[in-house]
Amino acid sequence: MAEKTDAPTSSSTDAGSGPRATDGASAPKAIIKNVDMSEEMQQESVDIASAALEKYNIEKDIAAQIKKEFDRRHGPTWHVVVGKNFGSYVTHETKHFIYFYVGSLAILIWKS
Numbered sequence: 001m002a003e004k005t006d007a008p009t010s011s012s013t014d015a016g017s018g019p020r021a022t023d024g025a026s027a028p029k030a031i032i033k034n035v036d037m038s039e040e041m042q043q044e045s046v047d048i049a050s051a052a053l054e055k056y057n058i059e060k061d062i063a064a065q066i067k068k069e070f071d072r073r074h075g076p077t078w079h080v081v082v083g084k085n086f087g088s089y090v091t092h093e094t095k096h097f098i099y100f101y102v103g104s105l106a107i108l109i110w111k112s
Helices: 039-055 059-074
Strands: 004-012 030-036 078-083 085-093 097-102 105-111
Touching: 004 030, 004 097, 004 105, 030 039, 039 059, 039 097, 039 105, 059 078, 059 105, 078 085, 085 097, 085 105
Parallel strands: none
Antiparallel strands: 004 085, 030 097, 078 105, 097 105
């Protein structure tokens, strides 16, 4: 059985720009806040999230796309939260957790 680790997060942002740049500028840079994941998987997380942000505008749809892609690539059971204001305290498999921002949107991904 995989080792489990608890990881608290907190997300709160002021009203501002959405997850996508609308003026043709490059997408906002990802800022990692908390992570227990390989460098390679961290980059993959940001890439998958960026692709979902380009495709969808609704946070629920962005989260669903990220989860489906992680389940496909790495097997179940992945969980994803996307939003501008949430708190969490999750238990995750070791080396399977990332919490980061893209612009004003927080993204939390973990496997249990």
